[in-house]
Amino acid sequence: MNTRKIVPFVAALGLALSACAGAPQPTAAPQQAAPTTAPQPTATSAPPAAPEATATAAPEPTAAPTVEINNPPRTPEEVDAIDLTGKNVTIKFWHRYAGSQVTKVLEIANDFNQKNPYGIKVELEQAGASYDDVYNKINASIQGGGELPALSIAYQNQAALYRSEGVVIDLTPFIQSKKYGLSQEDLADFFPYFLESDKNPQFPGEVLGWPTQRSMEVLYVNLDMLNALGATEPPKTLAEMEELACKAANPAQETYGFVWKNDASDFAALVFANGGDLLAPDASAYVFNSPAGVEALSLYKRLFEKGCAVAIPTSERFGEQNRFAAGKLLFVPASSSGLPFYASAINAAEKPFKWTIAMFPQASADARPKIDLFGASWSVLKTTPEQELAAWLFMKHFTEKENTAAWAITSNYMAVRQSAAQIAIEQVKNSSRFANFPEAAEGYAKLYDWIQYGAVESPVAGYDPVRKLIQETVQKVAVQGEGDPAEALNAAVEQANQLLAEYAPK
Amino acid sequence: MTVIASGRGGAARSRMRTSTKREALLAYTLLSPALLLFLAFTVFPLAFGLVISLYNWRIVPREFLGLGNYARALAPNSEMWSALSTTVVYSLLSVPVQLSLALMLAYLLFQKIRGKGFFRVAMFLPYVTSTVASAAVWARLYSPDIGIINQALKSFGLQPLKWLMENKGIFTLLAEQFNVTLPAGVTGPSLALVAVIIYTTWVFVGYDMTIFLAGLGNIPGELYEAARIDGASGWSLFRNITLPLLSPTTFFLSLITIIGTFKAFNHIWVMTQGDYGTTTASILIYRQMYEFQRAGYASALAFLLFTVILIVTILQNRFAGQRVVY
Numbered sequence: 001m002n003t004r005k006i007v008p009f010v011a012a013l014g015l016a017l018s019a020c021a022g023a024p025q026p027t028a029a030p031q032q033a034a035p036t037t038a039p040q041p042t043a044t045s046a047p048p049a050a051p052e053a054t055a056t057a058a059p060e061p062t063a064a065p066t067v068e069i070n071n072p073p074r075t076p077e078e079v080d081a082i083d084l085t086g087k088n089v090t091i092k093f094w095h096r097y098a099g100s101q102v103t104k105v106l107e108i109a110n111d112f113n114q115k116n117p118y119g120i121k122v123e124l125e126q127a128g129a130s131y132d133d134v135y136n137k138i139n140a141s142i143q144g145g146g147e148l149p150a151l152s153i154a155y156q157n158q159a160a161l162y163r164s165e166g167v168v169i170d171l172t173p174f175i176q177s178k179k180y181g182l183s184q185e186d187l188a189d190f191f192p193y194f195l196e197s198d199k200n201p202q203f204p205g206e207v208l209g210w211p212t213q214r215s216m217e218v219l220y221v222n223l224d225m226l227n228a229l230g231a232t233e234p235p236k237t238l239a240e241m242e243e244l245a246c247k248a249a250n251p252a253q254e255t256y257g258f259v260w261k262n263d264a265s266d267f268a269a270l271v272f273a274n275g276g277d278l279l280a281p282d283a284s285a286y287v288f289n290s291p292a293g294v295e296a297l298s299l300y301k302r303l304f305e306k307g308c309a310v311a312i313p314t315s316e317r318f319g320e321q322n323r324f325a326a327g328k329l330l331f332v333p334a335s336s337s338g339l340p341f342y343a344s345a346i347n348a349a350e351k352p353f354k355w356t357i358a359m360f361p362q363a364s365a366d367a368r369p370k371i372d373l374f375g376a377s378w379s380v381l382k383t384t385p386e387q388e389l390a391a392w393l394f395m396k397h398f399t400e401k402e403n404t405a406a407w408a409i410t411s412n413y414m415a416v417r418q419s420a421a422q423i424a425i426e427q428v429k430n431s432s433r434f435a436n437f438p439e440a441a442e443g444y445a446k447l448y449d450w451i452q453y454g455a456v457e458s459p460v461a462g463y464d465p466v467r468k469l470i471q472e473t474v475q476k477v478a479v480q481g482e483g484d485p486a487e488a489l490n491a492a493v494e495q496a497n498q499l500l501a502e503y504a505p506k
Numbered sequence: 507m508t509v510i511a512s513g514r515g516g517a518a519r520s521r522m523r524t525s526t527k528r529e530a531l532l533a534y535t536l537l538s539p540a541l542l543l544f545l546a547f548t549v550f551p552l553a554f555g556l557v558i559s560l561y562n563w564r565i566v567p568r569e570f571l572g573l574g575n576y577a578r579a580l581a582p583n584s585e586m587w588s589a590l591s592t593t594v595v596y597s598l599l600s601v602p603v604q605l606s607l608a609l610m611l612a613y614l615l616f617q618k619i620r621g622k623g624f625f626r627v628a629m630f631l632p633y634v635t636s637t638v639a640s641a642a643v644w645a646r647l648y649s650p651d652i653g654i655i656n657q658a659l660k661s662f663g664l665q666p667l668k669w670l671m672e673n674k675g676i677f678t679l680l681a682e683q684f685n686v687t688l689p690a691g692v693t694g695p696s697l698a699l700v701a702v703i704i705y706t707t708w709v710f711v712g713y714d715m716t717i718f719l720a721g722l723g724n725i726p727g728e729l730y731e732a733a734r735i736d737g738a739s740g741w742s743l744f745r746n747i748t749l750p751l752l753s754p755t756t757f758f759l760s761l762i763t764i765i766g767t768f769k770a771f772n773h774i775w776v777m778t779q780g781d782y783g784t785t786t787a788s789i790l791i792y793r794q795m796y797e798f799q800r801a802g803y804a805s806a807l808a809f810l811l812f813t814v815i816l817i818v819t820i821l822q823n824r825f826a827g828q829r830v831v832y
Contacts, residue, residue, distance in 0.1 A: 134795060139565050162797075165565055254651045314779045316644035323652075345704075379645055465798045475781060480673045499798075501563075 035066075045399060069385050072169035079177035080391045081312030084118035089390040091120065091383075094127035097411075098133050102126065104410040105398075112397045120390040122151075131155060131376055138381075142167055142443040151391040154379045156459035158202050159208040164461055164505040169207035169377045171198075173390040182396065188419045189401070193454040200376050200459045201283035202505055208397045209377025212404075215414035216447055216454070217269040217372035219361065220324060220332040220342060223340045223354040223439060229330075234358035238273055241331060241361045242299060246308040248330035252324075256310040257330045258303050260479060261320045264467035265372055266333045267474055268457045270296035272370040274363045278466075280460040286458070286466065286496040287400035289489035295363070298480035311479045325349045333360065335374075336447055343433045352436060359450050373415060373454035414447060421448045433467035466496045559805035567802075575806035586807060589790040590814065595695045596786055597767035599703050605759055607673045608714030611650065615715070616722045625628070626719070629712040638707070641776035644705045645670060648777075672697035696783025702774055709773070710766075714759050721755030722748070753830045761822060768815050787811045 067081040097105055104122070109122040127134040127149075135158045142165055144233050154162065162168035187195070194211040219241070221234045225248055235241040245257025260266065267288075268278055276292025279285075287293075299442050303309035310329070312319035321338065323329045341356060346352050362369050378398075380391040397403065399416060405423035408415035415424045425445045428434055434441040454470035458466065475493045477483050518665035559576070562569040565732050573590035579586045600777025611629060615622045656666035672679070695703075725786060729747050738746065749756075771788040774780065791811065795804035 063829075132796075139799065142565050161565075251651075256651075310651055311647055311671060313645060315642060315670065315777050316649065319649075323686060462799075468797055472781070476673070479671065479781075482673070506568075 010173075011092060021458040029478055055475065070487070072380075073173045073385055073386055075177040076173050076178060076181065079173045079181070079361060079389060080179040081384050082180075084389060086119070087386055088119035088121070088163075090123060091387050091390045091394070092123050092125055092147075093151040093378075093391075093394070093448075094125050094134055094137065094149040095153050096126065096128050096130055098126070098129070099413050100422065102405060108380040108398055108403050108407070110148065110393055110395070116393065116394075116397070120393060122394050125149065131158070134333050138162065138167075148381045148383065150383045150387040151394065152379055152381060153376045154209060155374075155376050156198060156200065156209060156456070156461075157461055157463035159198075159379045160202055160459060160505075161440060161503065162379065162381065163200070163203055163206070163208050164503070167382050168208055169382050169388060170203070170208065171210060171380060171392065172205070172207050174380075174389065175207065180393060180396075189419050190399075191416060191418060191448075191451050193373065193451050194416050196374075197454070197456050197459070199371065201281065202460050209379040210376050210392075210399070211375065211413055211416045212395070212398055212407065213415060214373060214375035215335040215337040215413055217333060217360055217374070218335055218336050218404055218443070218447070219359070220338075221356055221358050222327065222330050223356055224326070225330045225353070234360045235331075236357065236359075236416050237366045238270070238299060238361050242308070243333055245303060246306050247469055249308040251307045251388060253328075254310075255328050256308060256323075257322070258309040259312060259320045259329055259332055260300060260304075260309060261312040261316050261332075261334075262471050262475070262476060263336070264470040265374060266472050267296055267300075269333055269360050269372040270299060272372055272455045273360055275367065275370065277455070279460065283395070283500075284459075285459050286493050286500060287494075289432065289486070289493040292363075293489050295485045297474065297477055300474055301481070301485060302480045305481065309478075311450065311475075321345055324355075327351060328355060336414065336444070339428075339440065339444055340412050340433055343437055347433065347436065354439055355437060356439035357447075359446070359453075369450070369453040370455045371450055371453045371455060373451065374450060374457060398415070414451075418448075460500065460503070461505070462499045465499055469495055469499075509511065548742040555723075555805045555808065558801050559803075561801035563801045563805075564799045565801075571802065572807045576810065578803065579806050579810055581695065582593055583824065585785075586787070586789060586810065589785050589787045590811075592695075592699065592783065593768055593770075593786040593788075596699060596703060596706075596770065597764055599695065599700070600706050600761045600767050601760060603703070604707050604710050604714055604763060605756065608711045609718050609752075609756075610717045611711065612718030612722060613744070616719060626772070629715055631712065632709045632785045633713040635709075637772045638776050640709065644708075645777045648701055667697060670698045670778050671782055672701075675783075676700055698778055698782035699784050702777055702784055705773060706767075710763070714763070717759055718752065718754055719750045725751045750831045754832060757826055757830045760826065761819065764818060765815055768811065768818070787814075801830070 047319050067077055069078045069081055073082070093109070095102070095105065106124055106214060109124060113121050121333050127137045131153065134153055135155075138148065138152060138154075138158075140146070142162075148167060154168070159168050161354075170338075175187070180225045188213070191214075195207075197214070198209040199208050200206065200208055219234060226234065226244065227246050229244055231240075231244055235244055241258075248257040249255060271278060271288055271290075271293050272294035274295045276288065276290045276296070278288045288296075300309065304311075310323070312323075318341070320329065320332050320334065321342055322343065322345065324332050326349060336357065342355070346355060358371060360371055378395055380388050380395075382388070383391075398407070399421045401417055404415050404417045405420035405427075407413070408420060408424040409427045415421045425448070428444045429438075429441045431441070457463070469492045473488050477485050477488045513529070539601045557565075560570060560572060561567040562571050562574075578584060615626055615629075646652075650656060650666060650671055653669070655669065659666050667679075673696050674682075675688075675695060676694055676697055677694035679697060680690050681688045725748065729751070730743060733743055733747055769788055769790065770786060774784055774786060774789055775792070778784045780786070780793065785793075786809070791804050791807045794800045794807060798804075
């Protein structure tokens with residue numbers, strides 16, 4: 001082989017090598033022993049004298065017995081025994097908030113930094129633009145042995161994966177701590193369902209996150225279109241919704257009654273509305289191939305077959321919102337957190353119209369409703385008992401009544417405390433954004449009445465790929481019109497259960 | 507005498523050895539920053555990726571599997587085969603179309619025509635535009651209900667298409683127009699994949715054209731003059747002078763274009779996220795890594811993709827390289 005032939009060959013080999021290096025491949029951070037071991041006791045011991053009294057707890061008697069403090073603390077007594085006095089603990093909080101949301105969190109954090117009697121300092125770090133970014137960053141830190149924050153936002157299924165790795169801690173001892181915890185009165189002020197949603201059947205008795213925000217799957221309704229169809233109020237049953245959606249649809253005019261926007265939560269809402277579940281209550285298996293699941297998928301299939309629904313391309317963000325604001329969609333199943341964005345879009349539309357949000361329709365008007373409720377929580381990661389306590393105290397401060405209300409108004413999420421809900425409702429009703437849409441503001445007020453019907457999709461580790469499976473199944477059967485709903489769901493559930501086993505805590 | 511001569515020779519050799527050692531030391535010193543970077547950011551990640559591929563690795567290593575991940579990827583029912591076949595189809599359709607079009611444009615813009623500077627810049631612009639931005643714009647153009655392309659089709663009385671949301675093969679879609687049902691093996695690539703290929707061509711044809719223009723500029727004009735004197739013209743000149751003397755450029759472009767199509771990720775992710783028959787090997791690797799958190803399996807897939815690219819490159823070098831005229 002002469003030189004002229006060797007040169008391109010070497011170049012080709014180099015390019016091929018770089019191709020491999022450039023292809024998406026696993027994070028190759030330098031490895032250290034990852035912190036995967038089960039919680040172990042530390043040498044930290046309680047101070048000999050009782051800690052100082054705070055605004056949240058009565059003074060402890062002096063000469064309290066020494067308590068060994070595990071990391072993480074396992075009992076309320078261990079939490080009580082942690083002394084933060086003079087420690088000036090600094091904690092990091094990884095989030096994905098931006099714009100007005102991050103401003104509000106920063107404001108509350110600064111307030112906490114100034115007022116807390118222990119010198120705790122909370123530092124905010126934007127770990128990404130999405131929940132997935134934060135999730136991947138935490139996972140990369142666990143893998144690379146890098147520094148983890150004391151506090152992070154996380155969906156319940158993400159927290160479950162962290163818990164499997166031993167990096168998210170159970171908050172129960174902190175909540176029950178006499179010195180640092182919540183009073184019964186405080187606890188009763190939280191919407192019970194929100195507190196329940198951070199419990200996980202894979203880790204019985206543990207609380208893996210603290211609810212700072214929640215949303216609900218609702219039906220956005222174009223009231224002008226609805227009235228033009230002869231209906232006076234939003235549909236209460238799925239049958240009514242299907243009929244109205246098809247009446248409204250006119251594909252030649254790019255007008256549709258319903259929408260598929262590649263969101264597994266929309267499918268979950270339909271499964272719940274039909275009385276089913278995605279996951280068995282004991283988390284032993286996925287069950288969305290039940291008759292309720294088949295009916296949910298069949299409804300989508302019928303809507304597409306009859307030209308009543310439109311699918312939004314995956315590349316198009318807020319495509320359903322834009323079409324709704326343009327008067328091209330009668331119903332949109334979506335999160336309640338989108339309410340102000342819909343209001344802004346319709347305010348800016350060429351022809352604004354009357355609209356509202358309604359409870360997601362159910363299979364039967366007589367049965368007890370079942371509604372998809374979701375939202376990321378804040379989870380405390382295993383650091384030191386002092387930092388863990390500092391993170392808890394910040395969350396406690398963040399979810400005090402006034403902060404909860406302020407956060408709900410800024411973030412567009414629902415207030416997690418009952419006492420804060422009314423403040424948020426009044427704010428929305430008086431907001432200039434909703435001045436033209438009293439029906440929508442009224443819809444927001446009703447959200448809080450529907451919390452009691454909440455249902456959770458799946459809090460177990462490995463739910464993210466299951467969501468993708470669900471989306472692919474709806475795409476294939478409904479949007480593409482290929483295959484039978486029952487068979488497709490059986491195949492999807494089989495794969496989902498393999499994932500459930502694969503991700504199960506060992 | 508001999509002793510003296512030997513002593514002189516030994517001293518000279520010793521000086522030479524010292525000088526050579528110094529040169530080598532200097533060379534390695536100068537080379538060391540780049541070498542260290544290469545070791546840290548290329549060799550180490552590759553070696554570490556190889557180690558990961560031997561484990562069941564979700565966030566942390568769980569179980570040593572040996573070649574288990576590779577066996578899983580190579581199993582007959584593995585999703586890798588489907589992803590690889592999509593990648594090959596993507597490459598087979600993209601590369602010839604891109605290169606032919608680029609050569610045609612380059613040949614055209616190499617002539618003395620008015621405004622060729624403008625057209626050269628205009629053709630190159632898509633390549634320097636942000637891939638994510640342009641892919642998002644194209645995805646909007648392809649939108650089934652509000653996209654401009656379907657609006658245009660409808661204005662001509664044609665049936666709108668689902669474009670990026672169409673899983674059906676293009677031959678199936680054509681056959682449906684004549685109420686013919688095609689068997690599963692001959693459905694063709696999905697319309698979504700074809701739509702992505704159209705975008706890819708739009709982006710890269712300008713770059714290929716620019717490289718071809720450079721190649722055309724290197725062909726000595728005397729060869730054309732001599733050939734014209736001998737009576738050659740038009741196609742004959744192109745066939746016997748331009749094409750052979752452009753072969754190093756064509757070879758280089760085909761090499762990097764094929765490798766590029768096998769690595770393609772960004773625009774496919776933006777346009778379809780791998781849905782509707784567009785899951786290429788890179789998309790599969792990404793999804794296994796970030797959606798399924800299967801680092802070991804994703805690494806094994808990445809090394810298999812590397813092997814495929816290496817084999818294709820070697821074959822290309824062996825067969826196409828022999829036809830290159832330097």
